[in-house]
Amino acid sequence: MTAFLTDTLLPCVIAPLALLALLAFAKPATRIEAVALTLAVLAGLATLAASALWLVFGLWLPLLYALAALVLALRVGRRTRRAPWVGRALGERVRTFTTVAVTLAFVGVAAWSQQGRLAGDRPTLALEFPLRDGTFLVANGGTSTLLNAHVATLEGERFRAWRGQSYGYDLVRVDALGRRSRTPWPRALEDYASFGTPVYAPCAGRVLETVNDQPDRVPPARDVERLPGNFVLLECGDAWVVLAHLRQGSVAVAPNAPVRIGDRLGEIGNSGNTSEPHLHLHAQRPGPLESAFAAEPLLVTFDGRALGRNAVLRRRPGASP
Numbered sequence: 001m002t003a004f005l006t007d008t009l010l011p012c013v014i015a016p017l018a019l020l021a022l023l024a025f026a027k028p029a030t031r032i033e034a035v036a037l038t039l040a041v042l043a044g045l046a047t048l049a050a051s052a053l054w055l056v057f058g059l060w061l062p063l064l065y066a067l068a069a070l071v072l073a074l075r076v077g078r079r080t081r082r083a084p085w086v087g088r089a090l091g092e093r094v095r096t097f098t099t100v101a102v103t104l105a106f107v108g109v110a111a112w113s114q115q116g117r118l119a120g121d122r123p124t125l126a127l128e129f130p131l132r133d134g135t136f137l138v139a140n141g142g143t144s145t146l147l148n149a150h151v152a153t154l155e156g157e158r159f160r161a162w163r164g165q166s167y168g169y170d171l172v173r174v175d176a177l178g179r180r181s182r183t184p185w186p187r188a189l190e191d192y193a194s195f196g197t198p199v200y201a202p203c204a205g206r207v208l209e210t211v212n213d214q215p216d217r218v219p220p221a222r223d224v225e226r227l228p229g230n231f232v233l234l235e236c237g238d239a240w241v242v243l244a245h246l247r248q249g250s251v252a253v254a255p256n257a258p259v260r261i262g263d264r265l266g267e268i269g270n271s272g273n274t275s276e277p278h279l280h281l282h283a284q285r286p287g288p289l290e291s292a293f294a295a296e297p298l299l300v301t302f303d304g305r306a307l308g309r310n311a312v313l314r315r316r317p318g319a320s321p
Contacts, residue, residue: 008053008055008057011052012054019045020068023069026076028080028099029095029096030084030092030096031085032096033095034077034080036096038073039106041072041073042066043103043107045062045065046113047109047110048065049066050308050309051113051146053309054310055172055180056179056184057179059177059178060178112146113146113308116143116308117143118143119299119305119306122167125236125301126302127203127241127300127301128203129302129315130171130279131171131173131197131279133316134314134315135174135176135178136171136173136174136314137180137313138171140309141168141170143306147308148167148308150166150167150170153165154297161291161294163296163297164240164287164293165242165293167282167297167298168242168281168282169280170280171280173193180193188218192270192277194268194278195268195269196247196269199266199267201259201263203234203239203261205237205258205259206256206259207233207255207256207258208233208235209231209289210231210232210233211226211228211229211230212251213230213249215271216247216277219275220275227273228244228245229246229269229273230246230247230250230266231246234259239286240285241282242293244272244281245272245277245278246265246266247268247269248271252264282297
């Protein structure tokens with residue numbers, strides 16, 4: 001319940017409603033204060049839309065918040081159209097300065113969230129998308145911790161063994177509204193749209209290693225000892241590609257077998273250290289198999305671009321990955 005409160009309820013419900021309430025009940029004394037307040041709320045909502053996980057409530061909710069904010073902004077504009085641009089009293093000036101400073105902070109965070117979607121000068125690897133026939137959402141992806149929990153493994157000795165996953169993606173199958181399940185609290189693994197979804201090879205190469213016997217656990221249970229769960233490790237040219245948290249018994253390839261783009265590798269499961277069914281994918285430089293996930297990470301691109309959290313990809317039935 002604590003994780004649901006901090007990861008979902010707080011950023012997806014409580015914080016947006018608090019921002020909207022601020023816009024609804026604030027009484028700006030000047031037009032500059034009104035403009036700054038409106039921009040602060042819009043920037044805050046934009047940051048939450050980009051960085052929060054909307055898998056429970058769906059992607060329609062940020063749009064509803066944005067519409068409410070625009071209506072309230074028009075209301076604030078009507079209330080302050082006769083107000084002065086800048087207040088004369090010291091208290092009004094201090095309040096205006098504070099509002100502007102808060103606005104700049106919100107805008108800065110919003111810009112940071114967008115910067116985390118850019119590849120920059122990082123080494124990249126172009127892959128084909130490994131899923132078909134549906135709509136898929138990036139739950140973790142990008143180059144900043146605001147958008148991608150994996151980035152935390154980039155620095156420090158504590159995560160050295162998992163450095164290769166630093167720019168990894170977590171991919172979730174969703175419905176037309178962006179929900180990973182029809183119910184907010186699924187009770188069985190089969191209730192998740194991702195569970196059992198086929199996974200295909202995103203590159204041509206050969207299989208280096210597989211694990212296929214780890215059990216799928218019903219959330220919130222997770223395996224903190226065998227973090228990847230069932231996985232396939234591919235060698236594709238001068239890169240290694242990992243596809244993890246696969247369904248027990250679904251892995252369809254064996255070590256040393258050649259693979260072509262689009263070959264079936266397995267199915268999405270919920271094995272390993274995972275909060276709910278999804279596909280983990282990352283790419284890295286080659287390294288020794290005994291420390292297979294510790295090499296330098298590579299930023300993966302699909303369709304020529306790097307993806308950040310809440311990016312949506314649609315694959316038509318019958319289309320190749």
